[in-house]
Amino acid sequence: MINKKEIIIIFILIIIAFIRFFFFIPEPPLYTKAIDMMVEVEGVVDDIPDVRLYNQQIILKPTDQKINILLIVSNDIEISYGDKIKVKGILKEPDNFLTESGKEFNYKRYLANQDIYFIIKNPEIEIISKGNANYLKLILFKIRSSFSKNINKVISAPESSLSNGLILGERGGFDSETKQEFIRTGTIHIVALSGYNITIVSEGVMKVFSLIFSQTLSIIFGLIVIILFIIMSGASATAIRAGIMATIMLFGRMTGRIYDAGRALVITALLMITYDPRVVLNISFQLSFLATFGVLFITPKVISWVYFLPIRFKIREITATTIAATMSVLPLLMYSTGVLSLVSLPANILILPLIPPTMLFSFLTGLLGYISPFLTLPFAYVSHLLLFYMLSVIHFFASLPFASLNITNFPIIITLFLYVILIYWVFKKDNK
Numbered sequence: 001m002i003n004k005k006e007i008i009i010i011f012i013l014i015i016i017a018f019i020r021f022f023f024f025i026p027e028p029p030l031y032t033k034a035i036d037m038m039v040e041v042e043g044v045v046d047d048i049p050d051v052r053l054y055n056q057q058i059i060l061k062p063t064d065q066k067i068n069i070l071l072i073v074s075n076d077i078e079i080s081y082g083d084k085i086k087v088k089g090i091l092k093e094p095d096n097f098l099t100e101s102g103k104e105f106n107y108k109r110y111l112a113n114q115d116i117y118f119i120i121k122n123p124e125i126e127i128i129s130k131g132n133a134n135y136l137k138l139i140l141f142k143i144r145s146s147f148s149k150n151i152n153k154v155i156s157a158p159e160s161s162l163s164n165g166l167i168l169g170e171r172g173g174f175d176s177e178t179k180q181e182f183i184r185t186g187t188i189h190i191v192a193l194s195g196y197n198i199t200i201v202s203e204g205v206m207k208v209f210s211l212i213f214s215q216t217l218s219i220i221f222g223l224i225v226i227i228l229f230i231i232m233s234g235a236s237a238t239a240i241r242a243g244i245m246a247t248i249m250l251f252g253r254m255t256g257r258i259y260d261a262g263r264a265l266v267i268t269a270l271l272m273i274t275y276d277p278r279v280v281l282n283i284s285f286q287l288s289f290l291a292t293f294g295v296l297f298i299t300p301k302v303i304s305w306v307y308f309l310p311i312r313f314k315i316r317e318i319t320a321t322t323i324a325a326t327m328s329v330l331p332l333l334m335y336s337t338g339v340l341s342l343v344s345l346p347a348n349i350l351i352l353p354l355i356p357p358t359m360l361f362s363f364l365t366g367l368l369g370y371i372s373p374f375l376t377l378p379f380a381y382v383s384h385l386l387l388f389y390m391l392s393v394i395h396f397f398a399s400l401p402f403a404s405l406n407i408t409n410f411p412i413i414i415t416l417f418l419y420v421i422l423i424y425w426v427f428k429k430d431n432k
Contacts, residue, residue: 039091039120041069044132045083048141048234051075053175059116060087068116070094071123079125081141082133089123100180102408103338113278140232144168150369151362154380159387163362165191166355169233178391181398183337186326186344187351189291190390201229204360206250219250226250237272237285241292244268261296265289283336287329294328295321297426302327313353322348331418340405343397350393358386 043062050057058071058079071087079085094108094116111117131138148168152160158178164170169191174182182188205225209218230243248264269289272279279285302323309316326344334340341347361383368375397403 034091035093035118037091038088040086040088041120042086042128043069043084045079045081045085046133048081048144049079051170059114060085066115067118068114070111070116070119071125072119072121073123073125077125079127080130080145082131082138084128084130084132086126086128087120087123089120092119092121093117094119099337102406103336109281110283113282137231140228144232146370147366150366150373150376151380153369153373154365154376155362155384155387158391159384162191162387162391163358163365163383166359167362167366169236169239181394183339184341184343184398184404185347185394186333186341187347187394189287190351190355201226201359223247223250237279237282238288240272241268241285241288244271245292265292265296283332286332290328290332291325294324294326298324298327298422301426315349315353318352319345319349322352327422331415331422334407334410335412335415338406338408338410340407341403342405343400343403347393347397351390354386354390358383358390361386 041060041062043060043065045058046061046068047059052075054075055072056075056077056079058073060069060071061067062069069087069091071089073079094111096104096107099105111119148164148170151163155163158174161170161174165174174191179188182191206218206222209221212218213221226243226246230239233239245261245264245268248267249261272285299320303316303320305323306316306319309319311317322345326348330340361379364379365376365383368379
């Protein structure tokens with residue numbers, strides 16, 4: 001039960017969230033008068049470039065401004081995080097667009113949540129200087145870039161793209177057809193650096209450090225590694241949510257307190273909303289929160305549905321958690337994407353058990369690449385086989401004529417009604 005102290009803390013956090021939203025969230029500058037005009041802007045590259053198949057997207061923070069501009073440039077241009085550059089091009093506002101399912105994607109709001117209000121495509125770029133940014137992030141992003149290159153040297157595409165997606169959350173290396181296959185099979189979460197991936201990393205780090213250090217030291221080092229890993233991966237809403245929950249769990253271990261995952265989920269959501277209330281509109285945050293809710297509270301109710309499955313290799317557990325997570329995110333997915341995957345359950349059951357070993361061998365491939373590409377070959381070969389299998393499963397299920405249904409107009413009222421029913425079913429008392 002929630003006590004009075006917790007109610008007071010929740011109330012204070014909500015008040016802080018309102019204050020931040022109305023007084024500290026950046027507003028777009030007076031650049032609106034220059035829309036569709038040639039402009040010249042000077043600023044610093046504020047994040048690691050998002051390299052796609054045909055171009056790269058760069059976030060530019062103009063000098064003395066609190067907003068960002070999205071630059072879409074050719075892959076031939078070499079730009080890094082922290083570069084101070086001068087940009088010349090046509091200033092545009094982002095436009096919403098229709099997805100392949102016929103659903104409108106609110107691209108303008110998606111970018112505004114990142115303080116991005118304008119776009120410049122194919123600008124002229126002049127690099128003024130390098131290294132004008134946070135030193136820690138600069139080092140971590142360089143490690144991420146070199147690590148990704150080590151993998152790309154010995155694992156061919158699209159397997160290398162999936163490997164980078166599993167470890168670093170990168171999705172830019174896939175073509176549009178492959179991305180749609182992930183969506184149709186309900187497996188896009190495996191390359192979104194979800195809580196599942198963060199959990200694998202945190203548990204692996206803890207096991208390694210526990211072999212050398214005491215429990216307290218291994219927890220402290222584990223916390224440091226998790227925080228650095230989240231920063232290096234780009235600090236998405238999903239990764240931050242998983243990182244905060246993992247941090248709460250490790251602090252609980254260190255202080256000898258019982259870890260209540262449900263309470264940790266609520267605390268995490270409140271902290272993230274307090275820091276930036278706009279995260280509520282972030283679809284990644286919404287799906288991550290709901291999926292975790294499903295795993296924590298729905299899994300115990302559906303585990304009896306799959307009692308006939310073997311416990312070995314965690315087949316029963318994976319099936320139950322997959323069903324639970326699917327049930328919790330399904331209404332939101334139908335409302336936001338307009339896609340109902342009918343093969344999500346079997347596809348995830350065949351893929352999820354192989355994610356931990358795939359991440360392990362991919363990690364060793366990238367790590368040993370700093371020493372010698374020759375040393376990476378055995379690990380790269382195993383990684384390639386596992387990655388090829390996962391992509392083959394996704395391609396097979398996506399090619400089925402009944403893989404998914406397009407629901408372009410799924411009302412928000414029905415979405416909310418389904419969640420009311422789901423919450424009632426989860427928390428109602430069992431009379432038996």
